[in-house]
Amino acid sequence: MIEASKLTEEFGSLVFNDKVMRERLPKDIYKAVHKTIEKGTHLELEVANCVAATMKEWAVENGATHFTHWFQPMTGLTAEKHDSFISPTDDGRVIMEFSGKELVKGEPDASSFPSGGLRATFEARGYTAWDPSSPAFIKDGSLYIPTAFCSYGGEALDKKTPLLRSMEALSNEAVKLLHLLGYEDVNRVNTTIGSEQEYFLIDKEYYKKRKDLLFTGRTLIGAPATKGQEMEDHYFGVIKPKVSAYMHDLDEELWKLGIPAKTKHNEVAPSQHELAPVFETANIAVDHNQLTMEVMKKVADKHNYACLLHEKPFEGINGSGKHNNWSVCTDTGMNLLDPGKNPGENTPFLVFLMAVIAAVDEYAPILRLSVASAGNDHRLGGNEAPPAIISIFVGDELAEVLKAVEEGSAYQSAGKVQMAMGATVLPHFTKDNTDRNRTSPFAFTGNKFEFRMPGSSVSVANANIVLNTAVAEEVAKLYEKLAPFKGEELKAKIAEVLKETLVAHKRVLFNGNGYTDEWVEEAAKRGLPNLKSLPDAMPYWISDESIELFTKHGIFTKEEIHSRYEILLENYSKSVHIESLTMQEMVRKDLTEGIVAYEKDLGKEAMQKKSLLGDKAATLEISLLKKLDDASFEMSKALEKLAEDTTIAEEKTDALDTAAFYQSTVLADMDELRKYADQAEALIPDKYLSYPTYGQMLFSLR
Numbered sequence: 152m153i154e155a156s157k158l159t160e161e162f163g164s165l166v167f168n169d170k171v172m173r174e175r176l177p178k179d180i181y182k183a184v185h186k187t188i189e190k191g192t193h194l195e196l197e198v199a200n201c202v203a204a205t206m207k208e209w210a211v212e213n214g215a216t217h218f219t220h221w222f223q224p225m226t227g228l229t230a231e232k233h234d235s236f237i238s239p240t241d242d243g244r245v246i247m248e249f250s251g252k253e254l255v256k257g258e259p260d261a262s263s264f265p266s267g268g269l270r271a272t273f274e275a276r277g278y279t280a281w282d283p284s285s286p287a288f289i290k291d292g293s294l295y296i297p298t299a300f301c302s303y304g305g306e307a308l309d310k311k312t313p314l315l316r317s318m319e320a321l322s323n324e325a326v327k328l329l330h331l332l333g334y335e336d337v338n339r340v341n342t343t344i345g346s347e348q349e350y351f352l353i354d355k356e357y358y359k360k361r362k363d364l365l366f367t368g369r370t371l372i373g374a375p376a377t378k379g380q381e382m383e384d385h386y387f388g389v390i391k392p393k394v395s396a397y398m399h400d401l402d403e404e405l406w407k408l409g410i411p412a413k414t415k416h417n418e419v420a421p422s423q424h425e426l427a428p429v430f431e432t433a434n435i436a437v438d439h440n441q442l443t444m445e446v447m448k449k450v451a452d453k454h455n456y457a458c459l460l461h462e463k464p465f466e467g468i469n470g471s472g473k474h475n476n477w478s479v480c481t482d483t484g485m486n487l488l489d490p491g492k493n494p495g496e497n498t499p500f501l502v503f504l505m506a507v508i509a510a511v512d513e514y515a516p517i518l519r520l521s522v523a524s525a526g527n528d529h530r531l532g533g534n535e536a537p538p539a540i541i542s543i544f545v546g547d548e549l550a551e552v553l554k555a556v557e558e559g560s561a562y563q564s565a566g567k568v569q570m571a572m573g574a575t576v577l578p579h580f581t582k583d584n585t586d587r588n589r590t591s592p593f594a595f596t597g598n599k600f601e602f603r604m605p606g607s608s609v610s611v612a613n614a615n616i617v618l619n620t621a622v623a624e625e626v627a628k629l630y631e632k633l634a635p636f637k638g639e640e641l642k643a644k645i646a647e648v649l650k651e652t653l654v655a656h657k658r659v660l661f662n663g664n665g666y667t668d669e670w671v672e673e674a675a676k677r678g679l680p681n682l683k684s685l686p687d688a689m690p691y692w693i694s695d696e697s698i699e700l701f702t703k704h705g706i707f708t709k710e711e712i713h714s715r716y717e718i719l720l721e722n723y724s725k726s727v728h729i730e731s732l733t734m735q736e737m738v739r740k741d742l743t744e745g746i747v748a749y750e751k752d753l754g755k756e757a758m759q760k761k762s763l764l765g766d767k768a769a770t771l772e773i774s775l776l777k778k779l780d781d782a783s784f785e786m787s788k789a790l791e792k793l794a795e796d797t798t799i800a801e802e803k804t805d806a807l808d809t810a811a812f813y814q815s816t817v818l819a820d821m822d823e824l825r826k827y828a829d830q831a832e833a834l835i836p837d838k839y840l841s842y843p844t845y846g847q848m849l850f851s852l853r
């Protein structure tokens with residue numbers, strides 16, 4: 152356990168961070184690496200050799216025997232292949248070696264990773280390339296080197312490469328515009344992300360007994376417990392002692408890896424929790440979020456829990472998301488989304504705010520797609536998570552500022568309002584200018600935007616790739632319009648362009664309750680897309696508009712876009728396919744076993760009673776038997792239908808057609824089957840079931 156007084160020393164103790172580099176690398180080498188990290192310049196082999204040797208020395212001192220290039224292929228998980236540092240010598244001993252070449256480049260067999268047709272199977276070769284901007288770290292006795300992953304032909308096969316490209320694109324466009332606005336000292340603009348991670352903890356023993364959780368991450372059958380989340384007593388509730396021990400251990404593991412875990416609390420649903428880190432540069436934040444998810448599972452196992460990261464593990468109970476807090480900050484320390492004291496006069500703020508508004512409106516379908524997955528589709532649109540319609544909440548103060556922009560009037564800040572709580576012992580503090588709106592998918596929260604649609608299990612890379620690129624494009628458009636002007640003329644033009652952009656895109660602004668039916672109607676009137684599922688949204692990914700956007704900014708080639716289209720659709724269909732098979736098996740074997748055993752006992756009991764007490768006896772048993780029989784009759788019909796439709800799906804070939812069929816037919820069949828399965832399960836005492844019920848799983852944490 153880390154002592155509180157040692158925390159600052161222990162933080163990042165397993166990370167080859169700037170401090171370690173400064174202490175251990177020769178000055179000129181340290182400077183060269185820094186230049187690469189800051190400016191993206193090429194790293195000479197000589198420098199790489201020196202860094203590798205130092206890294207190895209440090210890693211071995213800290214207990215590592217192996218190294219691995221760590222990357223994020225399109226599977227959604229991370230991948231690693233470990234090599235040891237040992238190298239045999241002539242006299243039969245070994246020495247520990249690690250060269251610059253091994254640090255900079257790896258050659259994993261790429262043939263088992265999804266490529267969406269980018270790589271012919273005979274071209275199995277793929278490359279991993281060191282990302283020096285995300286620090287290496289030690290985990291489980293290996294030195295982990297964050298890398299990008301591409302094919303033999305140089306096409307990106309991962310999530311990091313396009314993310315880095317999008318950060319650069321946004322930086323380039325932003326710097327141009329800032330120079331025009333007079334901020335000539337800005338050289339670079341950084342995307343920052345803080346991703347809040349939601350998760351469920353359940354007893355490991357329960358987890359192991361449920362095939363649906365084991366194979367698909369979510370429960371596919373299960374009658375609701377008599378208590379759900381209606382009392383809302385779990386939110387911010389006292390953290391139970393065992394859970395608290397888990398969270399403590401988790402924090403420590405994360406801190407050692409240099410991950411700034413900051414906030415922890417219970418969420419709305421029973422057994423659901425959240426962890427929020429302090430924000431970091433986008434690509435490091437994404438790496439750290441991937442690591443956080445891994446460590447969460449590992450530490451859970453140690454504490455006899457299973458950590459569920461699926462977007463919708465339990466029906467009828469809130470699902471889990473990953474709020475993506477996003478901002479842009481200059482290398483001179485200016486947060487471009489910070490309104491400051493007088494937002495009405497803050498030109499960089501207004502210009503970037505307008506670029507975000509335009510980007511979100513213009514590219515809403517692609518933004519929606521960036522968070523689409525089989526799992527997240529169950530969450531979006533339920534009255535617990537943002538709707539599938541994308542809108543922006545700006546809050547009262549900004550709404551006033553925007554009104555002034557549109558009317559060309561001067562905005563007078565009301566200033567901070569003092570909060571009076573009516574008891575003199577309580578401290579006085581100022582009130583925030585915006586209240587929270589939890590129903591908005593894209594909310595301004597003081598000095599950043601919070602994109603609330605990402606699901607809990609996915610990498611946030613996708614969402615940020617789209618966000619960065621779309622904003623880069625709008626910033627570029629604003630620049631084009633403003634570039635010919637100078638001085639007073641420029642000032643007047645800025646006001647005009649801001650107004651024009653606002654008028655064109657204000658339909659996306661919505662401060663009301665996003666969960667209501669009225670909003671769905673209103674949004675349709677405004678022409679805002681409502682893309683309910685991944686197959687609905689997918690065609691937008693390969694639209695001309697999307698290809699134009701991504702190719703213009705060098706984020707994806709047309710081929711890379713198409714490959715991602717294939718991969719996403721295939722992943723979707725595979726996920727639903729596995730769910731269907733798992734559900735069929737659970738119903739056919741596990742649930743049926745319970746039904747049969749209980750029916751047998753009920754039948755025996757009824758017969759006995761009748762023979763003892765006559766025909767009128769055993770009414771309860773017979774009525775239960777009848778209900779159970781009715782439910783299982785419907786259940787068996789629905790089971791057959793699901794099996795038949797799944798076979799039809801298996802035979803389909805076109806990727807979009809297949810995914811659409813899984814969505815419209817197979818998932819609907821599963822809903823129908825679940826209805827009767829749950830009716831049956833609700834009648835059966837727990838002891839007849841070989842798997843744990845909702846009540847047991849959700850209310851057993853101590």
Ligand code: ADP
Nearest residue numbers: 343344345346414427428429430476477478599
């Ligand atoms: P809430 O629960 O209200 O959404 P939290 O405090 O749990 O708020 O989370 C806010 C998140 O936003 C944290 O991860 C925080 O580090 C992050 N954040 C704060 N400022 C920025 C910024 N400039 N850029 C990106 N993320 C930020």
Ligand code: MG
Nearest residue numbers: 347474601603
């Ligand atoms: Mg949040």
